[in-house]
Structures are given as C-alpha cells and as structure tokens.
Amino acid sequence: MRHIRIFDTTLRDGEQSPGVALSLQQKLEIAHGLARLNVDIIEAGFPVNGASEFECVSRIAAEVKGPVICALARTHKLDIERAAAALEKAEKKRIHVFTSASRVHLEYMLRKTPEEILEISDAMVRYARQFTDDVEFSAQDVMRADIDFVLRLYEAAINAGATTINIPDTTGYGTPQEYGALIRRIHEEVVRGRDVHISAHCHDDLGMATANSLAAVENGATQIECTINGIGERAGNTSLEEVVMALYVRRDHYKAYTQINTRELYRMSRMVERYTGMVVPPNKAIVGDNAFAHESGIHQDGVIKNKETYEIMNAELVGRQPAVLVLGKHSGRAAVKKALADLGYKLDDAQLGAVFARFREIVERKGPIEAEELRALVESESVSTPHLFRLERLQFFSGYGMLPTATVSLETPKGLVTTTAIGDGPVDAVYKALSEAIGFKPELELYRVEAVTGTTEALGEVTVKLKLGEVLATGHGVSPDIIEASARAYLDAANKLATGQSARHPKSLEEVQRSGLGK
Ligand SMILES: CC(=O)SCCNC(=O)CCNC(=O)[C@H](O)C(C)(C)COP(=O)(O)OP(=O)(O)OC[C@H]1O[C@@H](n2cnc3c(N)ncnc32)[C@H](O)[C@@H]1OP(=O)(O)O
Ligand SMILES: CC(C)C(=O)C(=O)O
Ligand SMILES: [Mg+2]
Structure with missing residues (x-):
C-alpha cells in the first residue's frame, strides 16, 4: 500500500473562490481543523499578496503543529522571500514556487519564451532551496502545454532541487486518461526512481477533478492537492473528502492509503461552509445533506x-x-x-x-x-378510532372585515351530509358546521394548536376536549393546514363520543344524539 499525501489548499486556492475572504481567526481555526484531520501539508496562503495574508501564514506557521506548512510564491525573488519570512516559525516548512507551461500563458500572460521560463524556474527553485530543503514546483496549465516542454521543465526543476513536482491542470481541461498518461510519462521519464513526489492539482471545470486526481494516483502520483468541499477558483479544486474516501473505500483498487482522520471530515466541511458562505449542495458526495x-x-x-x-x-x-x-x-x-x-x-x-x-x-x-x-x-384521529364520521370536504372563508363561513361535507352513517355555518372565526364556523353535520352538540372544553416541529412549515397539531353531559372525549388532528387539523381533532373526539370510546358512559350514536343534541 502506498502512502498518498494530502496537500490541503483550502486556505490558498480554496480562498481564491470568487467572493471569499477569510479572516485571520477563521483561517487559524480552519488550519487547526486541518491538523486534526491530519492532512500532510497545509498550503496556508500566498504571502506576497499583502500584510494581512502574510500575517495569516505566519500565525498558522507559528501555531499549527503537525502538518508541513506551505506558502506559495511566483518565480520572483520577492515572493520567495516573503514566503520564507512568513514560514519562519513553522516546524516543517515548504515553499511552493510556480510558473506556467502552456503557450497561451507564456505568450500572453508572462510574455516569456520557453527558454526564459526554463532559466527562471531553475534559478527560482535554487533560490527557494536556500530557505528550506522542502521545495515544491508547479507549472500552470500543463494539460494545454507542449508535452516535451513540460517534461524538460520538470526535469530542470528536479535538478534545481525541487522535492515535489506538482502537475496542475489549472483549467480543468484534461480527461482522466490524458492526465493519467501524462503523470505516467513524468513518473517514468522525469522522476526515474529519484526521491521526488509527483503531485496532482486538478480543477473541476468539466467535473473531472476527482477522477483526474485518482487517475494520477494510478499512474505514480503520491500527493493530491485538494480543498474541503472542493472550493476554489471557478468550478473549484479536487474535493478532499471525495479523494480521501475514494482511496479508502476502493483501497482494494488503488492499493494506497491516506493518513486522514476521516471522522473529522464532516465537521471540517461544515466549518468551511460556514466561514466561506459557500453552501454545500445537498447531493454533494460525502458531505451533502442527502449523501447518506x-x-x-x-x-x-x-x-x-x-x-x-x-x-x-x-x-x-x-x-x-x-x-x-x-x-x-x-x-x-x-x-x-x-x-x-x-x-x-x-x-x-x-x-x-x-x-x-x-x-x-x-x-x-x-x-x-x-x-x-x-x-x-x-396519535391523531385516523388510526385508533372507529369512524362514524369522516371528513370528506372542508371549505372556509375568513379575513379581516369578513364574516367567517365554513362548509363541511361528512361521510356519516346516514350518507354524505353537507352543512354550512357562520362563526366568530374560521375554527368556530367549522365547529358549528361540524356539530350540525354530526347531529349533536358537545361543548368545547379545550382547544390547543401547536406546530409539531416548531416551524411555519411544520404540521399543525390540534388537541380538543369535547364534553357531552358528563362524558369527556379528547381528539387529535394533524394537517399542514391548522383549520383542517382543527376539524379533524373535533371529529376524532366526536367519533369517540359517538362510538363509546370516551372516558366514561359508553353510549351508542342514537343515545348520544338523543341525549346530547342541544339543539
Ligand atoms: C493558478 C493560480 O491559482 S495562481 C495563484 C493565483 N492567486 C492570486 O493571484 C492571489 C494573490 N494575488 C495577488 O495578491 C496579486 O495578484 C499579486 C500580489 C500576486 C500580484 O499583484 P500585481 O503586482 O498587482 O499584479 P497582477 O495581479 O495585476 O498581475 C500578475 C502579475 O504576475 C505575473 N505572474 C503570474 N504568474 C506568475 C508566475 N508564476 N511567476 C512570475 N510572474 C507571474 C503576471 O505576468 C503579472 O505580471 P505583470 O504585472 O508584469 O504583467
Ligand atoms: C498555483 C498553481 C499550483 C495552481 O493553483 C494551479 O495551477 O491551479
Ligand atoms: Mg489551482
């Protein structure tokens, strides 16, 4: 079984998600959470970005123990110096130097020739090695680059002292087959058994980041760069929880393991969701509400x-x-x-x-x-009570300045009975119509309405106590509509009175109607 290192870049590439800016406190909490999760490397930020980013990386470097703390730098001396300074207090530090590989990046963005890029990369990796012996090198957009140039660039980086070579599919362009094949060539033709880690860094523009990262593992990569919940530039990065659980659940296939404490995954996901405001979709693998x-x-x-x-x-x-x-x-x-x-x-x-x-x-x-x-x-009317009266239809009309009116249709031993009544409010109107339809008039001793789970979307639960002479019966009614629940509760109690299920004096319907009509 090979050990696959988990390089978390939630605080760097993840924070590059449009609209996200984490505070120092939030970054520190996330970094401590990542240490509990037992990631191998935390990319804490890009110190040259400014004073507050520098402060975040230095505080994480000083306070978070366990993982290697990494900082990003362009192929500029100043970037590397700021990264080294921010990492000064880290127990284990890594400087991550990056350039670009594709023609479009070189020609339009960096305005450099391939030869210049080779030369600058060589010099800047050597420069970074003056601050730490753990240097990672990346060339953006490899999947749209000339393969021979990519191989030469990584060869140069290793020769200059890079200990990890990261292969970014910056634009999420590659397919798993293509990305896997590139990793294999780098493994066989560039690394050639030297003590250098190959790292996968995939973006999800076509939804293939996880598949591409796993293809990299199959072809020789020993590090995956990823973020919690898959956040990051545009469509995001490879999602940490997905690759970790894929490697665990399918360890029979990948013959590899991570040292992630998987029981912390959900907690981390919620923390990152809360702090970034990037809501996890319900169907997101592993951490979405519907995933289990x-x-x-x-x-x-x-x-x-x-x-x-x-x-x-x-x-x-x-x-x-x-x-x-x-x-x-x-x-x-x-x-x-x-x-x-x-x-x-x-x-x-x-x-x-x-x-x-x-x-x-x-x-x-x-x-x-x-x-x-x-x-x-x-516990409502439907289950335990024999039904003499069953609600078939209910209509009510109410509002400010209106006369509350209700019409009910009940299935009764005499067939369908429809009645209409006016009341002080909609429930009163419904109860008057119901007593008319059942043929007797119990007194309402108690009326209570509750939302079962305490939200406006909850089912309404109504409890009533009806009294007929000395006899009391309790009824329950449940419905998304509280007026309907009120009608159901009344009928539940009325059914108990009429069928002798009430607390005292069982009576037949005829007796009930004779004794308790009250009309
Ligand atoms: C794929 C990735 O995720 S790359 C990382 C992306 N992350 C970020 O950009 C977030 C942090 N960025 C920043 O804070 C700023 O962009 C800074 C501080 C790095 C640079 O800021 P500015 O000096 O204002 O430059 P600006 O952002 O406008 O342009 C980027 C410059 O970096 C250059 N550049 C880009 N990548 C590299 C590289 N790997 N090595 C050297 N130079 C680079 C660009 O060519 C451009 O140079 P130019 O100004 O001479 O044309
Ligand atoms: C800085 C590099 C590694 C990056 O994030 C990318 O190319 O996507
Ligand atoms: Mg990236």
Whole structure:
C-alpha cells in the first residue's frame, strides 16, 4: 500500500473562490481543523499578496503543529522571500514556487519564451532551496502545454532541487486518461526512481477533478492537492473528502492509503461552509445533506433489511450521524413502519394502512415529514378510532372585515351530509358546521394548536376536549393546514363520543344524539 499525501489548499486556492475572504481567526481555526484531520501539508496562503495574508501564514506557521506548512510564491525573488519570512516559525516548512507551461500563458500572460521560463524556474527553485530543503514546483496549465516542454521543465526543476513536482491542470481541461498518461510519462521519464513526489492539482471545470486526481494516483502520483468541499477558483479544486474516501473505500483498487482522520471530515466541511458562505449542495458526495439519506421506498426497504444494499460506507466513518430514512413522497410502508417502531408504536396491518394513507396524503401536499410529525399523525384521529364520521370536504372563508363561513361535507352513517355555518372565526364556523353535520352538540372544553416541529412549515397539531353531559372525549388532528387539523381533532373526539370510546358512559350514536343534541 502506498502512502498518498494530502496537500490541503483550502486556505490558498480554496480562498481564491470568487467572493471569499477569510479572516485571520477563521483561517487559524480552519488550519487547526486541518491538523486534526491530519492532512500532510497545509498550503496556508500566498504571502506576497499583502500584510494581512502574510500575517495569516505566519500565525498558522507559528501555531499549527503537525502538518508541513506551505506558502506559495511566483518565480520572483520577492515572493520567495516573503514566503520564507512568513514560514519562519513553522516546524516543517515548504515553499511552493510556480510558473506556467502552456503557450497561451507564456505568450500572453508572462510574455516569456520557453527558454526564459526554463532559466527562471531553475534559478527560482535554487533560490527557494536556500530557505528550506522542502521545495515544491508547479507549472500552470500543463494539460494545454507542449508535452516535451513540460517534461524538460520538470526535469530542470528536479535538478534545481525541487522535492515535489506538482502537475496542475489549472483549467480543468484534461480527461482522466490524458492526465493519467501524462503523470505516467513524468513518473517514468522525469522522476526515474529519484526521491521526488509527483503531485496532482486538478480543477473541476468539466467535473473531472476527482477522477483526474485518482487517475494520477494510478499512474505514480503520491500527493493530491485538494480543498474541503472542493472550493476554489471557478468550478473549484479536487474535493478532499471525495479523494480521501475514494482511496479508502476502493483501497482494494488503488492499493494506497491516506493518513486522514476521516471522522473529522464532516465537521471540517461544515466549518468551511460556514466561514466561506459557500453552501454545500445537498447531493454533494460525502458531505451533502442527502449523501447518506434514502427517500425511495425500494431503497429504504433494502437499507432496513441490510444497509449494504445501498450504502458503500458508513456515515459514522466521515463523522456524520447514521444514514437517515427520509419520510417523503417516494417512501413505502417499510420505512413508515420502521419509523413508527423507532417511536415505540406497534401497529397492526389495518392501522398501518390507515396511517400510511394519511401519511401519503400529507407528504404529497407538504413534502417530507419528520419522525415527530409522524408521531402526531399516528396519535391523531385516523388510526385508533372507529369512524362514524369522516371528513370528506372542508371549505372556509375568513379575513379581516369578513364574516367567517365554513362548509363541511361528512361521510356519516346516514350518507354524505353537507352543512354550512357562520362563526366568530374560521375554527368556530367549522365547529358549528361540524356539530350540525354530526347531529349533536358537545361543548368545547379545550382547544390547543401547536406546530409539531416548531416551524411555519411544520404540521399543525390540534388537541380538543369535547364534553357531552358528563362524558369527556379528547381528539387529535394533524394537517399542514391548522383549520383542517382543527376539524379533524373535533371529529376524532366526536367519533369517540359517538362510538363509546370516551372516558366514561359508553353510549351508542342514537343515545348520544338523543341525549346530547342541544339543539
Ligand atoms: C493558478 C493560480 O491559482 S495562481 C495563484 C493565483 N492567486 C492570486 O493571484 C492571489 C494573490 N494575488 C495577488 O495578491 C496579486 O495578484 C499579486 C500580489 C500576486 C500580484 O499583484 P500585481 O503586482 O498587482 O499584479 P497582477 O495581479 O495585476 O498581475 C500578475 C502579475 O504576475 C505575473 N505572474 C503570474 N504568474 C506568475 C508566475 N508564476 N511567476 C512570475 N510572474 C507571474 C503576471 O505576468 C503579472 O505580471 P505583470 O504585472 O508584469 O504583467
Ligand atoms: C498555483 C498553481 C499550483 C495552481 O493553483 C494551479 O495551477 O491551479
Ligand atoms: Mg489551482
């Protein structure tokens, strides 16, 4: 097994993400987090950029122990001197000197000939070696460069003292086959068994950064440059969590390992997301919200039976909570049954069928629900109470300066009954219409409404107590709409009164209607 060094450049290339500027405190916290993650090298910044960048690199160099601390420098003496000065207090320091390789960079950006670039690179690598014996050399845009020139440039850099040669696909242009083939040629024709690390530095413009970095490993690279969450210039860099977990999960294939403490990955991802303001998409591999979530019924059923059916790694391995089963539109009975069992409910098939029918109705209207909302649902009217009255339709009209009016249609033992009433508010109007439709008039002893999970998107849960003579019944109703939940709660209690399920004096519907009509 080969050791693949993880070179984290979140604080340098990652911070080059348009719009991102990290404070000294944030950079220090990220650097300490990277040390906990156990990365091999932290590229802390580009000191010639200015006083505050210089200060960040020096503080990281002085305070963060463990990884090699690296600073970037152009092929300019001043850049190298600023890098060396900023790294002065580091236990282990690396200067990363870079030039360019492609014709378009040389001709238009640097305005130098290939021969001049060779000469300057040789001189600047030698200069950097005067400050440290750990010097990395890069030539930007190798994938659009002339291959013979690339090989000569890296040969010159090694001869000048570079101990790591980094091969940047600066514009994310290469395919895995092409990038892998280039790394192989550099390995065989330039490094030729010398004690020099080959490093992959890939950008994600075509979404191939991770694939390209792994192709590099297959072809002789022993270092990967990457960032947390894959942030960086334009479409970003290779994502650290992706390459680390790919190397771990497919160690059978790559025959390589990193020394990353994978249980810190999720924490780091959240920290970088918070500080940079670059939101991680839900479907992002390893760290996205959905990376370990299952909503489809078939997947959920498989995962309940054996999670290996749809999971190639444990969420805990990357520092996350165990995989979750999202209760949504695509869920099946297995997931709902499992969620209910986790909540302590054991339902028979008929009860499960009733809960599942209401569950489907709700998730189609409102989207996924949480376990607590499922609990509210199961405790609501649908499950345990025999239904004499079932809500078929509900319409209400209310507003400031308006007369609250409600129309309800109930399925009753006498068939469909539709009634309309006016009330002091929409719930009052609904309750008057309901009592008209059920044929008796209980008193409302208690009315309570709550948002199950405390947000405006939560299911509304209504609890009522209805009293008919001496008999009390409690009802629960749940719905994304609190007026509907109120109607359901009322009917739940009314059904209990009418079917003798209430606390005292079981009565038949006829008795209830005879004794308690109140009209
Ligand atoms: C692919 C990468 O990620 S490369 C790193 C990119 N990162 C950054 O640029 C962030 C930090 N950059 C900075 O703070 C500034 O750009 C500085 C301090 C480096 C330079 O600032 P300025 O002097 O104002 O120059 P400016 O940014 O306008 O232009 C860049 C100059 O560097 C030169 N340059 C670019 N790359 C290199 C290199 N590898 N070696 C030598 N010179 C280089 C350019 O040719 C240009 O020179 P010119 O002004 O003579 O035309
Ligand atoms: C500085 C170099 C290594 C770079 O970031 C790139 O070429 O993408
Ligand atoms: Mg880069």
